Amino acid sequence: MPCGMDVCPDCGNHDMRVRLVDGAAVHRCGLCGGEFGDRVVIETLSDAEEARAHGFAAEVWPLVRLLSRLPGLTVREASAGDEELGALPYVEIGARDEHCLLQLENLAKALLLGAAAMACHWVIEVEFRRHLAFVLKPRHGGGEVGARLLRDAHGDLERLRRQLERDLKLRWWQHPSSSRTG
Numbered sequence: 001m002p003c004g005m006d007v008c009p010d011c012g013n014h015d016m017r018v019r020l021v022d023g024a025a026v027h028r029c030g031l032c033g034g035e036f037g038d039r040v041v042i043e044t045l046s047d048a049e050e051a052r053a054h055g056f057a058a059e060v061w062p063l064v065r066l067l068s069r070l071p072g073l074t075v076r077e078a079s080a081g082d083e084e085l086g087a088l089p090y091v092e093i094g095a096r097d098e099h100c101l102l103q104l105e106n107l108a109k110a111l112l113l114g115a116a117a118m119a120c121h122w123v124i125e126v127e128f129r130r131h132l133a134f135v136l137k138p139r140h141g142g143g144e145v146g147a148r149l150l151r152d153a154h155g156d157l158e159r160l161r162r163q164l165e166r167d168l169k170l171r172w173w174q175h176p177s178s179s180r181t182g
């Protein structure tokens with residue numbers, strides 16, 4: 001079946017397969033495994049594969065990857081949530097070194113500044129989970145975690161990642177004032 005792409009641009013192979021992902025054609029080389037097509041769809045597939053390799057759900061992986069890159073912090077655990085279990089998404093963050101408090105302060109500031117764009121109210125709570133942990137999660141007053149709340153929280157995961165990616169480039173994150181509160 002012709003797929004519109006006869007030859008792999010990476011290896012020159014002619015064994016190209018096509019599949020539809022979210023309505024977009026993705027071409028995959030039968031020899032080298034290269035995937036080609038809509039950039040957003042390819043990135044989503046790549047993120048899902050990377051998430052599986054690191055043991056995280058695809059929905060939470062982009063945020064986990066970003067938080068893992070912050071100096072002084074380490075991501076110990078994360079979940080995309082589960083409606084059947086009544087669980088919302090969360091990311092458990094641990095302190096790696098002395099830079100952690102500054103990064104947590106910046107993260108809390110970013111949550112405050114971006115709160116209006118979120119469907120849920122996101123917080124960082126300190127918990128004891130076999131060790132001291134900082135847990136980034138939507139605040140929930142209890143009760144049922146329904147499909148809509150979980151959908152809102154999932155949408156926030158991507159909004160939060162984009163916001164943090166932007167804030168990381170801003171002067172207040174890169175060059176904090178000397179009058180830190182942490």
